[in-house]
Amino acid sequence: GQQLNQSPQSMFIQEGEDVSMNCTSSSIFNTWLWYKQDPGEGPVLLIALYKAGELTSNGRLTAQFGITRKDSFLNISASIPSDVGIYFCAGMPGGSYIPTFGRGTSLIVHP
Amino acid sequence: KAGVTQTPRYLIKTRGQQVTLSCSPISGHRSVSWYQQTPGQGLQFLFEYFSETQRNKGNFPGRFSGRQFSNSRSEMNVSTLELGDSALYLCASSLIGTDEGLFFGSGTQLSVL
Numbered sequence: 001g002q003q004l005n006q007s008p009q010s011m012f013i014q015e016g017e018d019v020s021m022n023c024t025s026s027s028i029f030n031t032w033l034w035y036k037q038d039p040g041e042g043p044v045l046l047i048a049l050y051k052a053g054e055l056t057s058n059g060r061l062t063a064q065f066g067i068t069r070k071d072s073f074l075n076i077s078a079s080i081p082s083d084v085g086i087y088f089c090a091g092m093p094g095g096s097y098i099p100t101f102g103r104g105t106s107l108i109v110h111p
Numbered sequence: 112k113a114g115v116t117q118t119p120r121y122l123i124k125t126r127g128q129q130v131t132l133s134c135s136p137i138s139g140h141r142s143v144s145w146y147q148q149t150p151g152q153g154l155q156f157l158f159e160y161f162s163e164t165q166r167n168k169g170n171f172p173g174r175f176s177g178r179q180f181s182n183s184r185s186e187m188n189v190s191t192l193e194l195g196d197s198a199l200y201l202c203a204s205s206l207i208g209t210d211e212g213l214f215f216g217s218g219t220q221l222s223v224l
Contacts, residue, residue: 033212042115042201042215043154088154090212097142097205098167099213101154 006089006102014110019076021087021105029091032072033099034063037086046087047074079109113138115216117202123222129190132219136183136204142166143185144213145177148199157200160185161207189221197223 006023013019023032031050035043047058049065049072056063062075072089086106090099116135124130136143144167145157156169160179177187183204189196199220203213 031212035215040217040220042117042203042217045212045214048212097207098144098156098159100156101146103153 004089004091004100004102006105008105009103010106010108012108012110013079015079015081017079019079019083019107020073021089022071022073023089023091023102024071025091025100026070027091027093028069030069030094031092031099032063032065033090033092034061034072034074035088035090037088037104039085043088076107079107081109081111083107084109115202115204115214117200117216117219119219120217121220121222123224124192125224126192126194128192129188130192130221131186131188132200132202132221134185134187134202134204134216136185136202137214140204140206140214141183142205142207143179143183144203144205145185145187146201146203147171148201148218149197154201157187192223194223197221 004023004025033048034046037043047056047063052069053067054065060077064073086104088104089102092099118133142161144159147155159167163179174190179185199218201218203215205213
């Protein structure tokens with residue numbers, strides 16, 4: 001099925017660094033979602049975005065809904081070891097409640 | 112309130128067998144979706160049920176089936192298991208009429224030997 005282009009595929013950073021990842025699509029979405037998955041667990045919703053240009057924060061996490069409605073960005077500031085995991089973006093077109101997921105960004109934080 | 116509950120947590124089967132996985136959604140959620148997650152393919156949508164009816168279906172063979180009961184609990188079944196069916200199977204529930212996203216369970220890790 002259709003998938004989003006999520007990058008980077010993996011990141012290895014030092015504790016305290018900021019992190020940026022993004023998703024792009026050839027299709028327009030009405031909703032962008034960002035999830036985090038810890039090893040052996042299901043994805044957990046971090047941030048939901050509903051409007052083009054919207055910037056939403058959740059603690060050290062900030063996500064943006066791209067103006068073109070075809071992309072979204074997630075930033076993590078001052079990373080800590082518990083930020084380790086796989087981050088997924090997901091987009092939902094209008095009239096659908098079935099998200100299309102990116103392939104994920106694997107984040108490793110070195111203490 | 113309690114989250115999405117999936118059972119069993121781990122399962123080992125052999126080729127040719129069949130398997131049934133169970134999912135209890137968050138109380139009040141009427142939509143249940145199933146996803147297959149593998150390292151190579153990421154999260155692949157299997158199907159979505161609402162009010163005991165399959166409303167959406169992904170691109171999987173007919174060996175993959177599911178159902179939803181009147182209390183919104185859902186099961187998925189995979190018949191004639193193949194080695195490539197080894198994966199983490201995730202169930203997610205959501206409120207219908209909102210786009211707040213899916214809430215996932217911890218998954219069932221299926222290994223086919």
